[in-house]
Amino acid sequence: CAITPSNQANNIAYLQFKKETAAKQMMIQDDNDVLEPPINFSMVDEGIFRSGFPQPPNFPFLKTLQLRSIIYLCPEPYPEENLEFLRSQNIQLFQFGIEGKKEASSSAASSIPKQTILEALKVLIDVRNHPVLIHCKRGKHRTGCLVGVLRKFQNWCLASVFEEYQRFAGAKSRTTDLRFIETFDMVGQRDCLYGIIHHYYRLAYYASKKRSLILYTQAQQDMQTHQHYKP
Amino acid sequence: CAITPSNQANNIAYLQFKKETAAKQMMIQDDNDVLEPPINFSMVDEGIFRSGFPQPPNFPFLKTLQLRSIIYLCPEPYPEENLEFLRSQNIQLFQFGIEGKKEASSSAASSIPKQTILEALKVLIDVRNHPVLIHCKRGKHRTGCLVGVLRKFQNWCLASVFEEYQRFAGAKSRTTDLRFIETFDMVGQRDCLYGIIHHYYRLAYYASKKRSLILYTQAQQDMQTHQHYKP
Numbered sequence: 001c002a003i004t005p006s007n008q009a010n011n012i013a014y015l016q017f018k019k020e021t022a023a024k025q026m027m028i029q030d031d032n033d034v035l036e037p038p039i040n041f042s043m044v045d046e047g048i049f050r051s052g053f054p055q056p057p058n059f060p061f062l063k064t065l066q067l068r069s070i071i072y073l074c075p076e077p078y079p080e081e082n083l084e085f086l087r088s089q090n091i092q093l094f095q096f097g098i099e100g101k102k103e104a105s106s107s108a109a110s111s112i113p114k115q116t117i118l119e120a121l122k123v124l125i126d127v128r129n130h131p132v133l134i135h136c137k138r139g140k141h142r143t144g145c146l147v148g149v150l151r152k153f154q155n156w157c158l159a160s161v162f163e164e165y166q167r168f169a170g171a172k173s174r175t176t177d178l179r180f181i182e183t184f185d186m187v188g189q190r191d192c193l194y195g196i197i198h199h200y201y202r203l204a205y206y207a208s209k210k211r212s213l214i215l216y217t218q219a220q221q222d223m224q225t226h227q228h229y230k231p
Numbered sequence: 232c233a234i235t236p237s238n239q240a241n242n243i244a245y246l247q248f249k250k251e252t253a254a255k256q257m258m259i260q261d262d263n264d265v266l267e268p269p270i271n272f273s274m275v276d277e278g279i280f281r282s283g284f285p286q287p288p289n290f291p292f293l294k295t296l297q298l299r300s301i302i303y304l305c306p307e308p309y310p311e312e313n314l315e316f317l318r319s320q321n322i323q324l325f326q327f328g329i330e331g332k333k334e335a336s337s338s339a340a341s342s343i344p345k346q347t348i349l350e351a352l353k354v355l356i357d358v359r360n361h362p363v364l365i366h367c368k369r370g371k372h373r374t375g376c377l378v379g380v381l382r383k384f385q386n387w388c389l390a391s392v393f394e395e396y397q398r399f400a401g402a403k404s405r406t407t408d409l410r411f412i413e414t415f416d417m418v419g420q421r422d423c424l425y426g427i428i429h430h431y432y433r434l435a436y437y438a439s440k441k442r443s444l445i446l447y448t449q450a451q452q453d454m455q456t457h458q459h460y461k462p
Contacts (some may be wrong), residue, residue: 037391043274061387156292161270167273167398193456 035061040139047130052139073142148181265294271370278361283370300360306372379412
């Protein structure tokens with residue numbers, strides 16, 4: 001089925017509505033529903049979350065995020081109960097199998113493959129996949145590298161990127177990961193990545209313009225109504 | 232000036248539009264504009280951010296968040312250059328003067344006043360103030376307590392609330408703060424806080440319903456157009 005500008009605009013408005021609903025669901029929980037976010041859980045940006053491996057007790061919390069997709073950064077197959085949860089919630093799984101080597105075994109070289117992180121980054125910045133949760137096993141190294149590369153793409157200074165990485169890695173912070181983030185060539189990738197962004201930027205612009213026109217018409221009608229009811 | 236349902240709906244749509252724009256601005260930065268988030272910066276939830284004290288080099292980054300307000304948790308007057316930035320960006324300042332005592336000096340008792348945190352929480356969950364940045368001096372203790380109380384309100388289990396507090400406080404984690412968060416009586420406050428949420432929930436529902444109707448009409452028009460152009 002072909003995607004027309006109008007149903008793309010509808011999709012964006014629908015996504016926005018879904019996100020609003022999710023935020024409200026999070027707020028209006030019953031007192032008895034205690035929610036357990038996955039370990040090392042945090043919001044990264046609008047529609048982007050990160051965590052360690054989600055366990056079944058975390059599923060009620062994950063439901064409140066109304067995820068569209070999960071970026072899973074380990075080579076191990078996804079557990080059946082997690083797959084079942086994804087099916088029930090209509091969440092798409094993107095798996096990028098990156099080995100979780102110990103720092104010592106990889107000596108000075110990073111175990112994080114650049115090309116795989118680049119492919120994961122493309123999925124990550126594509127708003128059609130939002131809201132998206134990135135996770136590996138503990139949400140420290142592989143997830144930290146992908147988020148670090150996203151921050152570079154967002155033009156964060158390296159000091160802030162490292163500070164964020166270390167907040168999640170804690171005592172397990174790896175110099176090889178920091179070096180990976182630092183040397184990741186963003187300049188060469190920008191055109192390709194901007195292509196994804198600009199594509200959706202145009203759609204969002206189209207959608208928001210249409211909405212502004214509607215609001216403008218609505219505002220004019222309201223003004224007339226107010227004049228009508230003026231004493 | 233009276234707030235009518237229609238301009239409330241417009242306000243919500245406008246806020247949504249502003250947020251979308253902010254997300255895009257963050258993505259589409261020039262290569263040379265390196266952004267410096269304030270120390271200990273993070274997104275807490277939809278429209279809620281936290282950090283340490285913002286310095287002038289952080290202002291270009293803060294611009295990308297398109298903040299509506301700042302919740303400042305220290306008793307010291309706000310610096311003139313920060314006030315100037317707030318004026319230029321039309322950001323409202325909510326100051327709650329909480330002393331930043333050392334843990335030792337307060338013995339077993341917490342130095343965080345419950346009533347002040349409750350008032351700050353009311354400002355925090357009011358979506359009219361979003362996007363909002365919470366900050367104190369280092370974004371660890373006072374900010375950590377307010378975010379912790381927000382998480383309790385969101386029904387997070389205490390283990391996750393503490394994990395998040397400690398991620399930001401690091402080695403400076405204070406048992407008195409954790410005890411403050413644990414003993415903060417959320418049950419007694421829920422009705423009052425829900426009042427704020429439900430109020431805006433109704434407005435958001437009204438606004439989204441109106442938008443759905445518009446999109447429905449639009450979709451029908453598109454369908455007709457497509458039929459018209461069918462070979």
